[in-house]
Amino acid sequence: MTSPTIPGLEKSVSDEEPIQRSRSLNWRQIGLAAALILPNMALLAVFTYRPLIDNFRISFYNWNISSPDMRFIGFGNYIEWFTDDTSWQIARNTLIFTVVAVIGSMAIGLALAMLLDQHLRGRGMVRTIVFAPYVISGAAIGVAFQFVFDPGYGLIQAVLDWVGVSTPHFYQHSGWALFMITTTYVWKNLGYTFVIYLAALQGRRADLDEAAEIDGTGPWRKFWRVTLPQLKGTTFFLSVTVLLNSFTVFDIIQVMTQGGPFGTGTSTLIYQIYQETFVNNRAGYGAAVATIMFLLVLIVTLVQVKLQDKQD
Amino acid sequence: MTMSDDAKAVLPPVPGTGPEDMPELTTAQKKRAASRRIAFQGGSSGRIIGYAGMAVAVLLFFVPLYFIVITSLKTHGDIYTDPISWWPDPFVPENYSYVLNEVRFDRYLRNSIIITSILTVVEVSLGVMCAYGFSFLRFPGRNLLFLLVIASLMVPNQITVISNYALVASWGWRNTFQGIIVPLAAVAFGTFLMRNHFLSLPKEVMEAAELDGTGFFRSLFRVVLPMSWPTLIAFTLITVVNEWNQYLWPFLMSDTDKVAPLPIGLTQLQDNEGLTNWGPVMAGTVLTTVPMLLVFLILQKQMIKGLTAGAVKG
Numbered sequence A: 001m002t003s004p005t006i007p008g009l010e011k012s013v014s015d016e017e018p019i020q021r022s023r024s025l026n027w028r029q030i031g032l033a034a035a036l037i038l039p040n041m042a043l044l045a046v047f048t049y050r051p052l053i054d055n056f057r058i059s060f061y062n063w064n065i066s067s068p069d070m071r072f073i074g075f076g077n078y079i080e081w082f083t084d085d086t087s088w089q090i091a092r093n094t095l096i097f098t099v100v101a102v103i104g105s106m107a108i109g110l111a112l113a114m115l116l117d118q119h120l121r122g123r124g125m126v127r128t129i130v131f132a133p134y135v136i137s138g139a140a141i142g143v144a145f146q147f148v149f150d151p152g153y154g155l156i157q158a159v160l161d162w163v164g165v166s167t168p169h170f171y172q173h174s175g176w177a178l179f180m181i182t183t184t185y186v187w188k189n190l191g192y193t194f195v196i197y198l199a200a201l202q203g204r205r206a207d208l209d210e211a212a213e214i215d216g217t218g219p220w221r222k223f224w225r226v227t228l229p230q231l232k233g234t235t236f237f238l239s240v241t242v243l244l245n246s247f248t249v250f251d252i253i254q255v256m257t258q259g260g261p262f263g264t265g266t267s268t269l270i271y272q273i274y275q276e277t278f279v280n281n282r283a284g285y286g287a288a289v290a291t292i293m294f295l296l297v298l299i300v301t302l303v304q305v306k307l308q309d310k311q312d
Numbered sequence B: 001m002t003m004s005d006d007a008k009a010v011l012p013p014v015p016g017t018g019p020e021d022m023p024e025l026t027t028a029q030k031k032r033a034a035s036r037r038i039a040f041q042g043g044s045s046g047r048i049i050g051y052a053g054m055a056v057a058v059l060l061f062f063v064p065l066y067f068i069v070i071t072s073l074k075t076h077g078d079i080y081t082d083p084i085s086w087w088p089d090p091f092v093p094e095n096y097s098y099v100l101n102e103v104r105f106d107r108y109l110r111n112s113i114i115i116t117s118i119l120t121v122v123e124v125s126l127g128v129m130c131a132y133g134f135s136f137l138r139f140p141g142r143n144l145l146f147l148l149v150i151a152s153l154m155v156p157n158q159i160t161v162i163s164n165y166a167l168v169a170s171w172g173w174r175n176t177f178q179g180i181i182v183p184l185a186a187v188a189f190g191t192f193l194m195r196n197h198f199l200s201l202p203k204e205v206m207e208a209a210e211l212d213g214t215g216f217f218r219s220l221f222r223v224v225l226p227m228s229w230p231t232l233i234a235f236t237l238i239t240v241v242n243e244w245n246q247y248l249w250p251f252l253m254s255d256t257d258k259v260a261p262l263p264i265g266l267t268q269l270q271d272n273e274g275l276t277n278w279g280p281v282m283a284g285t286v287l288t289t290v291p292m293l294l295v296f297l298i299l300q301k302q303m304i305k306g307l308t309a310g311a312v313k314g
Helices: A010-012 A025-057 A076-083 A085-115 A123-135 A138-148 A154-165 A174-202 A206-215 A219-230 A230-246 A251-256 A269-279 A283-311 B005-010 B028-033 B044-072 B093-102 B107-134 B141-154 B161-170 B177-184 B189-200 B203-211 B218-229 B228-243 B249-252 B262-274 B276-310
Strands: none
Touching: A010 A269, A010 A283, A025 A283, A025 B107, A025 B161, A076 A085, A076 A230, A085 A174, A085 A230, A085 B044, A085 B249, A085 B276, A123 A174, A123 B044, A123 B276, A138 A174, A138 A251, A138 B141, A138 B262, A154 B044, A154 B107, A154 B218, A174 A230, A174 A251, A174 B044, A174 B276, A219 A230, A219 B141, A230 B107, A230 B141, A230 B228, A251 B218, A251 B262, A269 A283, A269 B161, A283 B141, A283 B161, B005 B249, B044 B276, B093 B276, B107 B141, B107 B189, B107 B218, B107 B262, B107 B276, B141 B189, B161 B177, B161 B249, B177 B249, B189 B228, B203 B218, B218 B228, B218 B249, B228 B276, B249 B262
16 A cells, blocks of 8 residues: 655654564453554444545435435436536535635635734734634634625625625625635634644744745745745645545535525535435435545645645 | 743644733744834834734724623614614613523523533543554554544545434434534544644653553653643533534434533524524624633633644744
């Protein structure tokens, strides 16, 4: 098995010499290891790996989640998904949401971290305020932002009124609704990318910066040539985690739009899994979407790891 | 530099851990600041842009939070004014008493505390045990099993709900605490975090303990844990926040306030009050949010340390 280079993993998969008294297998040690590791491994096996494999099986059936009778329909669910226009709208929503969320939160987070990577009064306070939403539940933020975006009495319309622009109908137009959800998500998660970039900036090597200074490198060139390459590992880590997180957002969508307007205006793959399985009682179809989604996660992550390998 | 280079390799300097919340400055950086070249940072123009950025950030983040809090303290009539009022007139606690007494938000709060505390104790124990086994013990298949733990990070629990729901429902566990807790109890990230930390501990200490024939509990509580508090606290905090904010699984598992945690209670409140009565809904939002905000404000340094430890290689 080759080890992918996820930060920290290369250390963990390499065979560290553990402490031991003899070279032979130590049965007491194996017994202790089993007692320590098995509970967690059992939970992972039952509630993570089993349902992942089970998704494959269920996706070939027609099944409402509660009744015992399942009807085998082969690739029927997959054929339906790939030939349904709704699926393509949902795939498009997912792509737009994920790309904007990842690039938006990483770019803004990095810009803010760069600005604050210097002596400034009140820095700590700003860090606290920007990071605070990260610890708030997505459902609570979704509920609160429903009011912030309220076209009649919300904060956004008050600001737009003041500027003299009319407020769009966030809840009645798919494009605006998607914009609203994405903005809310980026607002919630900006603190995370910002804090991690700030830590990375402060851990970087000052001598390279100084060399650039002495060479008289311009600020943009210095950013692209000196600063950004030093943040490569962090950028890779964030791209993986933020992508996985934004790909699986459920609470904000459920609370703010329930996938609407017009049924699927802001629906994403995760939302489709929920809706088909638990609202439309089509667990087989939901499982097919879940399987497609897992394969996407797998492909995207492998691509990211490959890109990272190439860079190194 | 106040930190040794070894320490830096393990943990990057965390923003705000220096004196008076200033970034760590190397002599080179100080010289650079002194030389006042007009660079992106360090120069006076960089500072002006920095303050401007700070002002924008505070506006974007503080204003919505402020807006939510004042809305929860307004009367119904005061909320529905155009233009909006920036100060409650009069200040009323009615929304809170309504939410606590009529909607019985205290029950959701109780459920949240039960679910989060049990999950945190279980996950931290499992994570520490598992990481100890993977770090200090030798057994066949160790690397493969650890890879399985890491790989499970790639399986979001949102895509495993279908089969898990069917299984847990068939046990009759819907609307029970164990139905919410058990399927969420496996630990992947925490195992990874703790194992990384354990492997960074000096080998001599473990060897000394080993040669004395120290038992597992002694070596864990006398040797390993006393050197691991910061990482353990960070892991605990991240777990508390994650579990408090869990949504999809408890949402599927609970129908009433018997076992539903706060975020689910908030959704039910919103369904009942709809778009016509924002006051109580905002009060519920504040109640859902405040416990985690308090935890965060008191312990933010430890928490941020845990988040950055896995991400930033110094």
